[in-house]
Amino acid sequence: MSTSDTFCQSAAARFINSAAGRIVRVVVGLCLVAWGFALREHASGILLMMLGVVPLLAGVFDLCILSAFLGGPVTGDEVRAIHRKT
Helix, strand or coil, rough: CCCCHHHHHHHHHHHHHCCCHHHHHHHHHHHHHHHHCCCCCHHHHHHHHHHHHHHHHHHHHEECHHHHHHCCCCCCHHHHHHHHCC
């Protein structure tokens, strides 16, 4: 079994790709963007805003970045389908 398949079948992947997990990713992304905006005069603020966009967009568009990094499917639907197979 590949690393991506193992991840897709894990409880962490199940949570990340659930409705609650998507909401958490959106909220974390918004918090990072807001924190970065508060520090926008510094390079760290700009970096925080750029980093915050990643979980924000992943949550909005139902993408699983961790699965993609492990060579697995990108969309949450595909990750959930792999989990349902087991």
